[in-house]
Amino acid sequence: MIATLALALLLSQDPKPAAKTVEERLKELADKVEALDRKAAALADENAKLQQKLDESKAQREMLARQPGAVWVKRYGPAVEFTPNQSAEIEELMYGWAKQDYGKPVDAAGWKSREELLRGKLTAEQIPKLARKVREEQDGGVTLMIKSLVRMAKLPLSAEDAFGKVVRPKVTLGEDVLLPAAHPDKTPSWIQICDIVEANLTEVSKDLSESEVESLRKALSTWKPKQR
DSSP, X not given: OHHHHHHHHHHHSOOOOOOOOHHHHHHHHHHHHHHHHHHHHXXXXXXXXXXHHHHHHHHHHHHHHHHHHHHHHHHHHHHXXXXXXXXXXXXXXXXXXXXXXXXXXXXXXHHHHHHHHHHTTSOTTHHHHHHHHHHHHHHHHHHHHHHHHHHHXXXXXXXXXXXXXXXXXXXXXXXXXXXXXXXXXXXXOHHHHHHHHHHTHHHHTTTSOHHHHHHHHHHHHHHOGGGO
16 A cells, blocks of 8 residues: 555656756857847947937037137127137137036126136227127117017007117116126116116106006016016
């Protein structure tokens, strides 16, 4: 009886798998190596794409950092008469500023230091030429802001003269400004124009109808953040 049970137990057990041949083991190893190679190739391709994106991003930042100086020299060079050497030096100077501003833009005090560096690149004759050109642009900006306010308020074009007579004497423009960012107190802004118009609403609207005055009030309310 015991012998019969032992035989039955022996027969019920799974047979041991046959030992793998050397060729089979080598094939398994080759398959694993091939799979690892595919993963390595995929990772290398992904890294190459990431590096390409990184290189493109760096190139884009480099181009953006170069633009301000090139645009500035092109904008003011004809009036101030920069020499080729000055143009190159100023472009390089502003390139450095642009790179610095990627981390944290400087405040007015920092821009005043930059303005002195720029002043050091210019001759005694060029400084007033640049200041005059900057002032002309600021004055033109005031004109543009007045026109824009009149149009947004849907007022007659004749209102531009009335606004100009009231606004211009109250706008402070610097006489020796080379970099407006260094002188926020002497740089006209949209909010400043709105403040002046609102403070002198009776005077600027004396020739306007009631509906036009109301339209002007709405325009001021829309564009003045403190009234939102």
